[in-house]
Amino acid sequence: MADVTLKNVRKSFGTFTALENLDIEIRSGEFVALLGPSGCGKSTTLRMLAGLEFPSAGEISIDGRVVNDVAPGKRDIAMVFQSYALYPHMTVGQNIAYPLRKRGVPKDERAAAVQKAAELLQLEPLLDRKPAQLSGGQQQRVALGRALVREPKVFLLDEPLSNLDAKLRSYMRAELIELHRRLGKTMVYVTHDQLEAMTMADRIAVMHGGRLQQFDTPDAVYNRPANRFVASFIGTPSMNQIEGTLAGDTFTRGAMTVPLDRARFAAEDGPCVMGVRPEAVTIGTGHVAATIRLVENTGHELIVSLALEDGTRLLSRVEAGRRLSIGQTVQITFEPDAIHLFAPEDDGARLNTDEDASVIPMRSH
Amino acid sequence: MTVATTNTPLLERQYARLGALLIAPTIVVFSLVIVYPLLAAIYLSLFSIYTPTLEGDFVGFANYWDLLSGREFWNSLRVTLVWTVGTLSLQIVLGVGMALLLHQNIWFRSLARSLVLFPYFLSTVVAVLVWRWLFNDLYGAMNHGLMQLGILDMPLDWLGSMPNAMIGVILVGAWKYFPFVVIAVLARLQTIPDHLYEAARIDGAGPIARFWDVTLPQLRSVLVVIILLRAIWDFKEFDLIYLLTGGGPVTSTQTLSLLVYQEAFALNQMGQAAAYSVGMMLVMLVFMLVYLRKTGGR
Ligand SMILES: Nc1ncnc2c1ncn2[C@@H]1O[C@H](COP(=O)(O)OP(=O)(O)OP(=O)(O)O)[C@@H](O)[C@H]1O
Ligand SMILES: [Mg+2]
Numbered sequence: 001m002a003d004v005t006l007k008n009v010r011k012s013f014g015t016f017t018a019l020e021n022l023d024i025e026i027r028s029g030e031f032v033a034l035l036g037p038s039g040c041g042k043s044t045t046l047r048m049l050a051g052l053e054f055p056s057a058g059e060i061s062i063d064g065r066v067v068n069d070v071a072p073g074k075r076d077i078a079m080v081f082q083s084y085a086l087y088p089h090m091t092v093g094q095n096i097a098y099p100l101r102k103r104g105v106p107k108d109e110r111a112a113a114v115q116k117a118a119e120l121l122q123l124e125p126l127l128d129r130k131p132a133q134l135s136g137g138q139q140q141r142v143a144l145g146r147a148l149v150r151e152p153k154v155f156l157l158d159e160p161l162s163n164l165d166a167k168l169r170s171y172m173r174a175e176l177i178e179l180h181r182r183l184g185k186t187m188v189y190v191t192h193d194q195l196e197a198m199t200m201a202d203r204i205a206v207m208h209g210g211r212l213q214q215f216d217t218p219d220a221v222y223n224r225p226a227n228r229f230v231a232s233f234i235g236t237p238s239m240n241q242i243e244g245t246l247a248g249d250t251f252t253r254g255a256m257t258v259p260l261d262r263a264r265f266a267a268e269d270g271p272c273v274m275g276v277r278p279e280a281v282t283i284g285t286g287h288v289a290a291t292i293r294l295v296e297n298t299g300h301e302l303i304v305s306l307a308l309e310d311g312t313r314l315l316s317r318v319e320a321g322r323r324l325s326i327g328q329t330v331q332i333t334f335e336p337d338a339i340h341l342f343a344p345e346d347d348g349a350r351l352n353t354d355e356d357a358s359v360i361p362m363r364s365h
Numbered sequence: 366m367t368v369a370t371t372n373t374p375l376l377e378r379q380y381a382r383l384g385a386l387l388i389a390p391t392i393v394v395f396s397l398v399i400v401y402p403l404l405a406a407i408y409l410s411l412f413s414i415y416t417p418t419l420e421g422d423f424v425g426f427a428n429y430w431d432l433l434s435g436r437e438f439w440n441s442l443r444v445t446l447v448w449t450v451g452t453l454s455l456q457i458v459l460g461v462g463m464a465l466l467l468h469q470n471i472w473f474r475s476l477a478r479s480l481v482l483f484p485y486f487l488s489t490v491v492a493v494l495v496w497r498w499l500f501n502d503l504y505g506a507m508n509h510g511l512m513q514l515g516i517l518d519m520p521l522d523w524l525g526s527m528p529n530a531m532i533g534v535i536l537v538g539a540w541k542y543f544p545f546v547v548i549a550v551l552a553r554l555q556t557i558p559d560h561l562y563e564a565a566r567i568d569g570a571g572p573i574a575r576f577w578d579v580t581l582p583q584l585r586s587v588l589v590v591i592i593l594l595r596a597i598w599d600f601k602e603f604d605l606i607y608l609l610t611g612g613g614p615v616t617s618t619q620t621l622s623l624l625v626y627q628e629a630f631a632l633n634q635m636g637q638a639a640a641y642s643v644g645m646m647l648v649m650l651v652f653m654l655v656y657l658r659k660t661g662g663r
């Protein structure tokens with residue numbers, strides 16, 4: 001049974017439609033990330049699950065119960081806000097105990113639960129401090145403690161790590177994964193950071209412009225993006241997308257022709273877009289000529305910016321240590337198994353047939 | 366580089382001198398308008414002075430002895446405390462309540478926000494005239510209305526008998542000054558982050574719990590300031606009470622300010638009046654110290 005479902009949900013603010021046709025089924029115990037660019041409606045979705053906003057149409061249910069008209073406090077959910085929203089005048093201990101106090105849990109039980117949460121999150125030495133006396137990471141843990149102390153069915157987290165510095169963020173990421181594994185509770189996690197989504201989530205709901213683009217495992221959204229938006233949004237640097245024409249067994253753009261195995265695509269002859277991830281663009285051999293425009297060294301690899309003869313820009317990722325100089329003309333190849341074709345529209349759907357053929361085997365550089 | 370390091374102390378000294386220079390005018394004005402009258406009042410209080418001629422003899426602490434042994438000061442102090450506590454608590458309750466109401470998204474919010482300021486802007490003389498007319502025992506609208514509603518069956522002498530006179534004064538004071546509380550509290554309410562309320566809702570707090578656990582703690586600091594200021598102002602209030610009841614019936618609404626005024630200009634005892642006002646100041650000082658001590662630590 002699905003633990004959290006949104007059925008054909010729409011949300012409008014006045015005349016502005018923030019979300020449309022939203023269908024998401026989240027399984028019990030799953031860690032789901034809502035991922036998308038700013039303003040795509042992630043927070044709105046989460047706030048509707050929390051009961052802080054009400055859907056304009058459609059149905060939201062939690063654990064089989066339709067909760068459209070259920071108050072936030074009665075939904076058996078807990079939420080961690082981006083700003084943490086700790087009660088400033090209460091100590092850490094009182095903050096964590098608050099949801100229990102409001103539910104009439106007796107004092108000694110409360111103390112025991114707070115103690116347990118504090119142990120889990122290593123907050124024991126801080127229990128008597130006020131939120132203003134804590135660092136961002138500590139406040140974040142208190143917010144988590146307040147969320148998990150009463151053991152809700154569902155955790156909702158709205159960009160909980162976005163206020164932290166890079167180091168603390170990666171530490172807390174690991175902590176959260178560990179926490180999810182230990183508690184086994186459903187978690188819905190809003191983020192605009194694909195690294196967070198890819199590393200933490202069981203499944204990722206990629207959103208754009210108020211619509212769900214794809215809802216699948218990190219592996220699938222990376223290797224089998226449903227459309228051009230997902231293809232370009234997931235992955236850094238993002239997938240090369242080259243507009244051109246498909247005719248017979250070749251994809252053509254200007255002077256460049258790329259042989260294709262047509263059996264792999266359900267595309268008809270005509271204009272289409274070829275997508276190739278930078279790691280599937282190999283430099284050295286091949287029959288497409290390109291000029292190197294820029295080489296960025298990230299330490300463990302090089303991001304090479306290439307220009308085709310007609311000026312089309314491409315990115316390639318190659319192992320560090322290769323001798324490549326700017327202005328040099330090289331031959332490139334697109335790994336045939338890693339080629340995607342998309343319909344030419346802006347959000348054109350992916351046209352590959354063989355779902356697994358495009359999975360790139362992890363190459364060790 | 367070396368120039369900069371050797372120059373820093375000099376620069377700091379120059380800044381310090383500049384700072385002293387800049388606050389000097391304030392200190393001069395402060396001394397003239399606050400310290401001088403204060404010292405003058407203490408000086409006057411040691412004399413027995415006939416107000417019209419401002420002539421008199423040094424009597425030492427006799428005025429203070431009269432203050433301590435006589436009934437007037439203590440009676441007025443009691444009246445002042447009743448008035449201050451009564452009107453201030455009403456102002457706070459009304460003010461906070463109205464601020465909470467105006468903070469809601471109601472359609473007439475902006476209109477109501479300006480209307481609510483009306484009593485505060487109205488001149489005290491005009492306001493008191495209107496209220497005296499409302500309170501009048503013969504043709505007043507108050508009695509008329511209450512009798513129409515069946516709450517009263519006889520016209521009530523609002524300002525001429527006790528405890529009605531005190532209640533009337535307290536009510537008018539609350540009406541006149543609660544907008545100050547509304548404005549200050551409303552300004553603070555608007556800065557409370559929505560996330561706190563949302564978190565509280567998710568944590569299972571109802572509207573009343575949200576008020577006690579989120580709103581009130583956030584209002585604490587502003588309420589401390591409001592209570593401090595309004596307590597000082599109400600304690601010293603003169604015109605409103607003087608115009609409304611003149612301190613009567615007899616002395617039952619005669620606050621310390623009115624007592625000082627009466628002593629100085631009706632009984633022409635300027636020295637005794639000065640002693641009363643020094644006593645009044647000491648009472649206020651005690652209250653302020655206690656208050657600041659209780660709230661200052663946080
Ligand atoms: N209360 C509101 N009234 C009007 N429009 C709103 C309201 N809340 C959100 N919106 C609009 O709905 C859209 C989605 O907002 P939402 O906060 O869900 O975005 P988001 O995906 O969380 O973005 P971000 O990553 O920046 O937090 C935005 O265009 C926003 O302007
Ligand atoms: Mg958001």
